[in-house]
Amino acid sequence: MQPQIQPKHKLSNKNANDFQVWWRLMRPHTLTAAFVPVLIGTALAFLDTSIDIPLFLIMLLACLLIQAATNMINEYFDYKRGLDHAESVGIGGTIVRDGIKPKFILNLAFSFFGFATLLGVYICMNSSWWLALVGTICMAVGYLYTGGPFPIAYTPFGELASGFFMGLIIILISFFIQTGTVTSTSILVSIPIMILVGAINLSNNIRDLDGDKENGRKTLAILIGRNNAIKFLAANFIFSYVWTVVLAFTGVAPLWSLLVLLSIPKAIQATKGFIGKSEPIQMMPAMKATAQTNTIFGFLLSIGIFLSYYI
Template structure:
């Protein structure tokens, strides 16, 4: 039987609000592969396994590293494992390394069946996952978290998913990568906007802390706008069916309204939920459009 701490360990790893950031890029990249007539189902599934493993590994790694540093002591958002003392740091660290290793295994298979230079990309992704809040000089504490999210859960994840299936970087995959990456960044911006007071007190210098409250809200809106524009560009380059990505617009409007209202603290938690759902619906619509357009 699982203990309460073990159950909580699994819940923390598979946080629903973060998993869209793993699923969305693989969907969009696969849609681009279908449009290019290069869909390979088993490689798409391996890419999904890789993306999910890295996202869950990042969740655990952040929980562990923030917890042992004490930056989760006065957390506004959901309970964290190490910071709350619910699960030992050793168990959380082991879970993080285990999922990152699983992601490495998926990546190894994809590299072996596509191109070995992908091992370098995979190694960089795993290193970025651990050093976001881990190590002696975590870049997430140096206002670089959004850059990493855009690169690895946007550009690399989407275009990489397309590449392992088609062995090409297509125009559709580039446009989709920019859109999905922007929305993945928006999730992090909303999260860090909520945590500005506690992050400032603990010395965690996120981009939200650097930009300040007003600047972070403006940046969130810009990221959502970039994603919507990217969908239009993708449609212009491929098929107008790609505009199905805009079915996510109502979610974008709702999230932007809350951001613009000046909501703080726990009032921003619904924005995190809506931002994750926005990214997923956006990717589903874009993928559906590219698939339909391929016929």
């Protein structure tokens, strides 16, 4: 394990008040992984019932808070374990570059969890208290992803955990709070989003493969090797598009769902961006393109679902 690298300078008022510092801490490129599933779940519910807008907005805010808190916890524990340093690529860098105290970041993350919990109480009051259990599990996974004695991020199950909880579960909760039920259609439509959210995690692990290996991680990318991980990423993209096409032509999802095919060039860009690259900085555009694929795919799917109601 690398020795911890202390912040190069103390926190100043300028740093504390700098919006860009806090914006980077939340890792905004990952927040669409929370926004897109809420939008899709709500769009699916729109086909069956009128939408409770305040409930939608509160669900959206709660998910964004949980995702942001998870990112902060990641920042904290990666620093404490000596993984992050000033030259690290793809991190918020608020500790090692901006001098924010690690304990402050952890407390801020817990504050976000607390606020999300309060929002969750409102959601439960307007749907079902069973969601309190589901929400608690989601926050626990957010913490245990990089926290605790056996972080999920250090195992081959990071993609599965992120995809399942940030993709499938959020879609189903968003659908349930509007309709009071979960249908086979909502489950089937959520699967490609689950895959694409997991792909964001996979792209991150492909980028960080060498550093993760040095620090004892056993991610999926490490276990199967970089080349196979890139092929698996491409397979995830292909599966997501084929699955959606099948759903559209079998009548499970609206034909307008085929709008997602417009995002294929971004998926191709993401895959090609990893080929032949070995330095993390070289793979940043590919990782960004992977996240953008999920965002564009999700928005197009939502638009297609809404259009099917009116056309």
